[in-house]
Amino acid sequence: MADNVVAGEAENGPGRRFEGRVALITGASRGIGLAIAHRLVAEGGRVVITGRSADTLKEAVAELGPDRALGIAGKADDAEHRADAIGQAVDRFGRLDHLVNNAGINPAYGPLAELETGVARKILEVNVLAALEWTRESVAAAAGAAAADSSAATGHGLRSIVNMASIxxxxxxxxxxxxxxxxxxxxxxTLQLADELAPATRVNALAPAVIKTRLARALYEGREEEASAAYPLRRLGVPDDVAGPAAFLLSDDAAWVTGQTLRVDGGASVRAAW
Structure with missing residues (x-):
């Protein structure tokens, strides 16, 4: 298990909020997505994780435990991959309780005046439209699985969704x-889905600041001390800083929380307000 996962556990060990639950996490072969997967598994859950690299997913599943995790390779905006991942989640584990739309891309740096339209379209397809499609298809599949399970005491389909936004x-x-x-x-x-999917499914978002992942490397590499000085907490975030809040929003501890975007930013937004 990764070092940051151990460091992120509560002092008295993780709870069991996800015992018997199944979560699908997109873009989870590394970074924030994998940290969330570790957290849910540590609290008794089972996870289906997706990512573009089959080899990296295989390593992640080995960390999580093959009896607790299933990895499915593909691109987040590919319809066949989406259907395959959701279908395998239900086939393997018999249910689907939680969805984390974590997959995202940022292939363009620079001002909008220099942005190529094709690149902008791809960003929207992965970061926004794919999240909508994962949500719609997961809700339908989870409802079908719950309806088909005559032994299910609760009759629950998809309980909660967390979308990975950004400050x-x-x-x-x-x-x-x-x-x-x-x-x-x-x-x-997130706001619209929270309204439309209530009361059966809660939908919230997280808005992290700079987290030390491969995606954000260009924002801090070679200047981490300088970048950290912009935050009142005087450091950049690590994936486990996001995994804890994600687990809270997915869990029944947040049973009366929906349509919210929680900033996980080391205090950056406070300083911006000044």
Whole structure:
């Protein structure tokens, strides 16, 4: 198990909030998605994780435990991959309780004036439209699995969803402008889905600041001390800083929380308000 997972466990060990539950996490072969998967498994859950690299997914499943995890390789915006992952989740584990729309891309750095339209379209397809499709198909599949299970005492389908947004979606910022546009759209999508899917399914979002992952490397590599100085907590985030809040929003501890976007930003938004 990764070192940061151990460091992120509560002092008295993890609870069992996800005992008997199944979660599907997109873009989870590494980074934030994998940290969330570790957290849910540590609390008794089983997970289906997706990612583009079959080899990296195989390593992740070995970390999580083959009896607790299933990895399915593919691109988040590919319809066949989406149907396969959701179908295998239900076939393997018999149910689907939680969805984390974590997969996202940011292939363009620079001002909007220099952005190629094709690149912008791809960002929207992966960061926004794919999240909508994963949600619609997961809700339908989970409902079907619950209806087919005569032994299910609760009759629950998909209980909760967490969308991975960004503080870039809450304010303008240099160099990653259209990524921020896509995350602002995802935040609004969260609001709309929370309204439409209630009361059966809760939908919330997380808006992290810079987390030390491969995706964000260009924002801090070679200047981490300088980048950290912008945060009141004086450090950049690590994946486990997001995994804990994600587990809370997915769990029944947040049973009366929906349509919210929780900033996980080391205090960055407080300083911006000054």
């Amino acid at each position: 870039a979606g809450t304010a303008s910022g240099p160099n990653i402008a259209f990524y921020g546009v896509s995350k602002a759209a995802l935040i609004n999508l």
